[in-house]
Amino acid sequence: MAQQTTTRANGGGPMPGEGQTRRTVLVAISALLLGMLLAALDQTIVSTALPTIVSELGGMDHLSWVVTAYMLAATAATPLWGKLGDQYGRKRLFQTAIVIFLVGSALCGIAQNMPQLIGFRAVQGLGGGGLMVLSMAIVGDLVSPRERGRYQGLFGAVFGATSVLGPLLGGLFTEHLSWRWVFYVNLPIGVVALFVIAAVLHIPTGSTRHTIDYLGTFLIASIATCLVLVASLGGTTWAWASPQIIGLAVLGAVLLAFFVRVERRAAEPVLPLKLFRIRTFALVSVISFVIGFAMFGAMTYLPTFLQVVQGVTPTMSGVHMLPMVAGLLITSTASGQIVSRTGRWKVFPVAGTAITAIGLLLLHRLTETSSTAEMSLFFFVFGAGLGLVMQVLVLVVQNAVAYEDLGVATSGATFFRSIGASFGVAIFGTIFTNRLTGKLTDALAGQEVPPGTGADRIAADPRAMATLPPRLRAEALHAYATSITDVFLYASPIVLVAFVIAWFLKEDRLRASVTAPDTSQTLASNPVERSSYEECARALSVLGSREGRKKVYEHITERAGLDLLPAAGWLLLRVRRHGAVEPARLADTTPVPIRVISEASRQLEERRLVRREGLQLVLTDEGVRTAVRLGKAREDSLAELLGDWWGPDRPTDLVQLVEQLSGELCGSRGEQPRGAHPARDHANPHHRAPAPH
Numbered sequence: 001m002a003q004q005t006t007t008r009a010n011g012g013g014p015m016p017g018e019g020q021t022r023r024t025v026l027v028a029i030s031a032l033l034l035g036m037l038l039a040a041l042d043q044t045i046v047s048t049a050l051p052t053i054v055s056e057l058g059g060m061d062h063l064s065w066v067v068t069a070y071m072l073a074a075t076a077a078t079p080l081w082g083k084l085g086d087q088y089g090r091k092r093l094f095q096t097a098i099v100i101f102l103v104g105s106a107l108c109g110i111a112q113n114m115p116q117l118i119g120f121r122a123v124q125g126l127g128g129g130g131l132m133v134l135s136m137a138i139v140g141d142l143v144s145p146r147e148r149g150r151y152q153g154l155f156g157a158v159f160g161a162t163s164v165l166g167p168l169l170g171g172l173f174t175e176h177l178s179w180r181w182v183f184y185v186n187l188p189i190g191v192v193a194l195f196v197i198a199a200v201l202h203i204p205t206g207s208t209r210h211t212i213d214y215l216g217t218f219l220i221a222s223i224a225t226c227l228v229l230v231a232s233l234g235g236t237t238w239a240w241a242s243p244q245i246i247g248l249a250v251l252g253a254v255l256l257a258f259f260v261r262v263e264r265r266a267a268e269p270v271l272p273l274k275l276f277r278i279r280t281f282a283l284v285s286v287i288s289f290v291i292g293f294a295m296f297g298a299m300t301y302l303p304t305f306l307q308v309v310q311g312v313t314p315t316m317s318g319v320h321m322l323p324m325v326a327g328l329l330i331t332s333t334a335s336g337q338i339v340s341r342t343g344r345w346k347v348f349p350v351a352g353t354a355i356t357a358i359g360l361l362l363l364h365r366l367t368e369t370s371s372t373a374e375m376s377l378f379f380f381v382f383g384a385g386l387g388l389v390m391q392v393l394v395l396v397v398q399n400a401v402a403y404e405d406l407g408v409a410t411s412g413a414t415f416f417r418s419i420g421a422s423f424g425v426a427i428f429g430t431i432f433t434n435r436l437t438g439k440l441t442d443a444l445a446g447q448e449v450p451p452g453t454g455a456d457r458i459a460a461d462p463r464a465m466a467t468l469p470p471r472l473r474a475e476a477l478h479a480y481a482t483s484i485t486d487v488f489l490y491a492s493p494i495v496l497v498a499f500v501i502a503w504f505l506k507e508d509r510l511r512a513s514v515t516a517p518d519t520s521q522t523l524a525s526n527p528v529e530r531s532s533y534e535e536c537a538r539a540l541s542v543l544g545s546r547e548g549r550k551k552v553y554e555h556i557t558e559r560a561g562l563d564l565l566p567a568a569g570w571l572l573l574r575v576r577r578h579g580a581v582e583p584a585r586l587a588d589t590t591p592v593p594i595r596v597i598s599e600a601s602r603q604l605e606e607r608r609l610v611r612r613e614g615l616q617l618v619l620t621d622e623g624v625r626t627a628v629r630l631g632k633a634r635e636d637s638l639a640e641l642l643g644d645w646w647g648p649d650r651p652t653d654l655v656q657l658v659e660q661l662s663g664e665l666c667g668s669r670g671e672q673p674r675g676a677h678p679a680r681d682h683a684n685p686h687h688r689a690p691a692p693h
Helices: 002-012 022-044 047-057 060-088 088-110 114-142 145-176 186-200 213-232 243-265 272-277 279-307 316-341 347-364 372-400 403-444 457-460 461-469 470-502 519-523 532-544 546-557 567-577 584-587 594-606 621-644 652-665
Strands: 611-612 616-619
Touching: 022 088, 022 114, 022 145, 022 186, 047 060, 047 114, 047 145, 047 279, 047 316, 047 461, 060 088, 060 213, 060 279, 060 403, 088 186, 145 316, 145 372, 186 272, 213 243, 213 403, 243 272, 243 584, 272 279, 272 403, 272 567, 279 316, 279 347, 279 372, 279 470, 279 584, 316 347, 316 372, 347 372, 347 470, 372 611, 403 470, 461 470, 546 567, 546 621, 567 584, 567 594, 567 616, 567 621, 584 594, 594 611, 616 621
Parallel strands: none
Antiparallel strands: 611 616
């Protein structure tokens, strides 16, 4: 991705945002948002439908695989989609991802048994991984770095919305239509996105050659599958000491050793092993794994508790889940903002893991008689703990690595959370199934029950409890309640391990360019592969906002030792860039009010930094020297912002990103007076090729 952008910046094609009307860009972004909506929605919409799906298709012991199959497939496919998009063009690949996702959705909707549904969910996950990766990457092809932050915020909003709407819609469709509509709803949305993308998305098709690590991708997916199979089948389908479970564990270990060997030799490894030599990355990977374990394990089994034990409808189970989502969104947003402003972050993973563990212990206390207020409070505490730690982990990893590893380290943090989620759902499922079968057997032992309503039957289909006598029904319900809440008790020590590890994180000073990641990185269950270029563009895009630009010019005028209004410094550098500027034309082509421009023009003329030639402002000799000082101050400020990423060996794509963003901050060609030509940079004695001007 970075290499492709570099090629364009060198003249190989249009820069992002060039040659496209704002309306065309907005329509294309809307189609990308629809694609992202599909993938994001399928992470949460299924949860409230799971109890009904299990009742109809059977296989409560395989419930976890409906979630896990999607996660594993999406996680494994993510790096492939990103690199193939670079190599063969992202538009074509995005359309392919939509088609695969829609085929998977249609097949899920017509599944006749649990194995079919699990297999089709994996197909859906393959497409979903592509939707996640490519929709975010295409934004970089459509809009300039200055505009990127605004549009990426929309993608974050989609994730936030789906985390709320997913459980509600899943419940509504299940209760009023059929659980199959949880999957069918994707079809019309996907078809619209497909046609809009085909009609309006026009992006550069230049390719970037990659040595794709197919073997590494296959191995890491195989290792994860072996682990999850051991966790989900051990002690249920097969005994822990059975040849099958031991064989799977040994196979996983052998594949892990082979994976390490392959990644050491790979030209572009899917997970660079050198990252694990960075203490912060290694510790954050463990914490991310545990947080994924706790979050998705709980989110998968809480709807079962609400619908089976509490007897609420599928729709209302989605409503009951909202306090958890609210806690997560509130604390993740607040912690990200506080860290970005203060630079202090260690308190959040420590506090977040502690509160998450407390939340799990509170969830363990739930019973079939718990009130709605009590459940809402416990759900909120659990969500708040997750939110405190999730946002900060990505930020901390970004701060700990060199620029060339920024993208892969960002993806790595969410990769381990995704593997943890798959593992957690499987472990939760194993514990739940074991406890439920045993407790139901004890509750019904020696009791007269209707024919065909034994412990195994009730464990597979909760609706069978309705045929039991009232006393036995209450005991069976209690068995369901304690089986689910015991899962939360067993999960809490694992989260406490993350709490202990969080204390060993070293609170390095944050780079000024490291800001809170957007919500899509925080809530995505599968990693969104991002290049270092994209991550840096996202962080620096704040400079292009109105408030961001004002702060930039306040800072650099102060740094240059000049007593100028921020708008005067802004105007002076524009005159220098274009050679001449018409203030009235500038007011028409920028969001800066004419009053502010007039005041800045007056100050520059009074200081004899510019003079008028007709309607135009041009620099005086003193103005040239002052503009040089401002340019140098901006270069120094940027170097300070980027920290060690802006060292002597700074990468070419980062240099070009800075030059492009700096050029946008200095004005577009549309601001030049008619007939004027941009000023040449050789007038600047401090000019250095990679520095922004």
